[in-house]
Amino acid sequence: MTASQTTSEAPAVQDEALEVGGHTLTSRLIVGTGKYATNEVMVDAIRASGADMVTVAVRRVDLDRTKEEGVLHHLDPKEFFLLANTAGCYTAEDAVRYARLARAAGFNEFVKLEVIGDETTLLPDVQATVDAAKTLSDEGFKVMAYTNDDLVTALRLEDAGCVAVMPLASPIGSGLGVVNPYFIREIKRRLEVPVIVDAGVGTASDACVTMEQGVDGVLMNTAIAAADDPVRMAHAMRSAVWAGRSAYLAGRMPSREIAVPSSPTAGMLD
Amino acid sequence: MTASQTTSEAPAVQDEALEVGGHTLTSRLIVGTGKYATNEVMVDAIRASGADMVTVAVRRVDLDRTKEEGVLHHLDPKEFFLLANTAGCYTAEDAVRYARLARAAGFNEFVKLEVIGDETTLLPDVQATVDAAKTLSDEGFKVMAYTNDDLVTALRLEDAGCVAVMPLASPIGSGLGVVNPYFIREIKRRLEVPVIVDAGVGTASDACVTMEQGVDGVLMNTAIAAADDPVRMAHAMRSAVWAGRSAYLAGRMPSREIAVPSSPTAGMLD
Amino acid sequence: MTASQTTSEAPAVQDEALEVGGHTLTSRLIVGTGKYATNEVMVDAIRASGADMVTVAVRRVDLDRTKEEGVLHHLDPKEFFLLANTAGCYTAEDAVRYARLARAAGFNEFVKLEVIGDETTLLPDVQATVDAAKTLSDEGFKVMAYTNDDLVTALRLEDAGCVAVMPLASPIGSGLGVVNPYFIREIKRRLEVPVIVDAGVGTASDACVTMEQGVDGVLMNTAIAAADDPVRMAHAMRSAVWAGRSAYLAGRMPSREIAVPSSPTAGMLD
Amino acid sequence: MTASQTTSEAPAVQDEALEVGGHTLTSRLIVGTGKYATNEVMVDAIRASGADMVTVAVRRVDLDRTKEEGVLHHLDPKEFFLLANTAGCYTAEDAVRYARLARAAGFNEFVKLEVIGDETTLLPDVQATVDAAKTLSDEGFKVMAYTNDDLVTALRLEDAGCVAVMPLASPIGSGLGVVNPYFIREIKRRLEVPVIVDAGVGTASDACVTMEQGVDGVLMNTAIAAADDPVRMAHAMRSAVWAGRSAYLAGRMPSREIAVPSSPTAGMLD
Amino acid sequence: MNTTEMIEIRLNGKPHDLAAGQSVRELLESLDLHPGMVVVELNREILERDRYDEFTIGEGDTVELVHFVGGG
Amino acid sequence: MNTTEMIEIRLNGKPHDLAAGQSVRELLESLDLHPGMVVVELNREILERDRYDEFTIGEGDTVELVHFVGGG
Amino acid sequence: MNTTEMIEIRLNGKPHDLAAGQSVRELLESLDLHPGMVVVELNREILERDRYDEFTIGEGDTVELVHFVGGG
């Protein structure tokens, strides 16, 4: 028997499913489709992650080598819920344009809104993000907004009609994990819409810590795609997200500086 | 469909099983049996944890209310591998005495050696632990030694014949998690016998971080028994240990202060 | 002789003075004047801190017990540079109104701009802060803007004409210290105007760590006022700021997991 | 005026001096004399550090280029209290031999006892250290013992007659700072003799954090000698040690996740 | 002899009665406030210190008297 | 026989020549692109899929053909 | 008729009276303890289970009866 089989049985405990903008997610883990060495590894890793919502980017068809490129040649839209992003947009106008193009592809009304404010850090332009969120929500889009860990901005995004607010754990692709758990917790505490931590997770424990803050889900790409063994890491992330969620629901023991014996102090021999 | 089902399929990737003193462990998670509100919760939690090795303490029969007390009335020795501990012993002599009594119970030659050096912190008396480990190993015991996070002591315990060395993450029952990952990593790097982190884990992410250090397993009791919902936490721990182990084997992405886009920078519209 | 005398000699090394909006600051530590038990303790603590710039708030005269209240009855404007804040303002308009009232007091053109976006966390409304910063800069104010640790907002505040950008280490009065050193470092790396960390420092090491990030200064109030012994803590902060600044300028040793002997390995006896 | 002058006045608050083995130390900072680029820099840095106790190693005279080597050609034993160490010794016997040679030099009865147990990490052999401490104390030495952060060992060293117990913050030359503040605090809480943290400090804030744990002093070498500007770093360390000590004595504010305004909430305008 | 006419204003958020025709300077004096220590806002307009006697306070005026207090 | 008249358009940011009078559908066919796999923006206006043959491409038109690629 | 002679031993740290001449097995039975569930230490010596009836308990003997309980 191998240790791998220790997660092979269905847990007895249940957790309500995550609903975002009226859509029910099987998994609290959402994964990206970028930066994989091959499309085969991408598909295997995504399947291993257990995610059913995956992000995709909107780009020009490369007229020289089309066949290869389109992600739809590799991912079956019936198997995965495609969440188009507006990655690479630096203005509200651009983001709105990309969102409309994505919707025209005909899959769903959802969009992962990203309006970048700085090329080096890929941190969001929060004001432009709020503006684009309003416009898109008014047009009937279901906006899931990537943002920084600022509570005030998160509240504005909720007011703007976003169906999910997605603060970063740390910068995109940094793998630094949850640098500011206080801000993430406070955002979750104050919002009504789902809070999904997006970007910054580097390894399984980061995903676990993220979910232990009580957030509704986590979105990642690089942590899986850039691991030495993406498929194995995808498995790890799936278990880590589940573990962190369960630990949050289970209610952890208090931590204390003093020690407390786990065996009885009574009944010792003379 | 519920999120709980996201861990319900058997992972495709495999991990060699953990072997300690010639005994193969199904799970890399070992759990204690102390401090549970009821024996029913204890048994359910242990089953949920997926552990097959469980620790028990040696104590006097309480002649007034025996029926209840003995853990064997609740745990089937055929279902679980019983690892008796020497908890509560403050000298090598006492620990040896308790180990012999445990072996006389007739289940196995294994003992979790604990020689406490301080009542407040429950930190080990490392010299007495090394002495007891030698004596017991010479008597044919398979010693799994609880110790602090000191590499030199860990090396001595290996020399003394221990089949596993079990450094603490933080004090027993503290729930502070892995305070010194450097020392834990170095101990793992230098020893040949399995290194199992014992004590200090407080929640799922602690177990995950522990396994990401590359150690062979983790032993816990209070983190599960003192959770608001021990059974759910046991599930969480089982997934967390698996997640941390898998992430270690998968090889995490490098972390960096700068951001790296996960969507293509080429192919943007004019 | 007492340890207290170990800081009693003038350091030989020099550091260029901090200039903000054309005004030269003797100290890189700026302190608030709020929350002190008595005005005597406030004055003693401020003197002990070595700060020459102190913040004050603008409030209605209490017509019942005026004599006591005004901070000018206790702080000599010739001894300290008074930096009026707009604390308590929740809109750009209010902040502008308070800034104008402060300037009418006739001391200087400087204002510590604060536009709060959330009552619970006292986190800034970054968009309103940028708007108010523009208006006030156009009116000739020298704006030192309290903000969160978002780089993009910091860049906007610099564009808006602020003479200093003041990101928080953690929420006002929280004493959590520098939660996100990455963001603070990046803000310092990217801005031309002085970066002064404002809010969140809890004890001396927090101030020291803050300055080690390379920022130009630190502003605090509660850490000193709410210490058991504010005057002693003020001394500590003054030394800590100086220590952190010096360590930053001195260039720290690289940290590494392996050990390196500090005594020669050669020349041992047989 | 320059910021450097902000520490140039004598603090008003006083702290009792540190007494070790009957010897009164002016400074709570003890520094090593190893690894400096030149003897001039060493002397300047030591003077800048304000330390009056400095450690030296015992080694064979290099018969080819004596004049240069001996540290006594550069440090005046009347200006500095020389604390000889037993660095490089791997057995109690060797350490005792080096201590006797050091005493024969005729300066004092003090010795910094080091018995290394592992060449890679330079972690101590705690049992051998306790044995050597007993032998040397019986011979009238005043033993200041380098040890790990294990409380039980620290208590044994106190029983063995050590005049100071010196746990590491992290491995020698690692510069990782105080990895386990819980253990350091507990050691200080439990011992009667002075606790001086020895090894691991990397920059000023590490020294500050160390002293904030309530320990009596800190000993460092590499953090100063391996800085880009050792003299400036020595100044920084001196202020940092003082700052940390003062903050400890001043009693820090409580830290909390919620924010608390530092300006009055009353007296706002309509 | 005849009684002075009184007017009511809003002073720092509260109703306040004073004799008609008083200047801002007179108001401060009546409140025992040193002009140099406060800033006066009359009907939302900030007044210059050296012109306090040019402004006469009328019925229903809103007056805010502010100063510096301890703050962070 | 007579030659077809050619026009130049801007296609995905590059100059592109094609026969005059072609519909969007014909353009996609000529590029061997399945209509269901791409989204077409003609002069900044997004076209509905089922109306590709209603739009004729003219001289100087700007055409963007986009699709989904891997992204985070 | 004649009365049984009684002896006192120390059992799990407390004084305990029983009839003279009893074997360890008889003691366990009198305490309603299943031999397979306990380990017996007689005067600091651990007894093998299958030899409980070979050992007779005498005046002043120290007997420890231990078993497994929940522990970490």
Added chain:
Amino acid sequence: MNTTEMIEIRLNGKPHDLAAGQSVRELLESLDLHPGMVVVELNREILERDRYDEFTIGEGDTVELVHFVGGG
């Protein structure tokens, strides 16, 4: 004239030749070492400074000359 008899000793781990009959003090002088700056261990025994001339170095003796160097 007659030549001096030479002996070999082990000095700081290396073989060293010197004239027979020399005292420790003479050895230090020949090495240009100030007695106050070094500590002498002769055949594993530490010598007191004021007795350096009482000890004569013999064939095969082991001499260690140590001093303080920079260290942490």
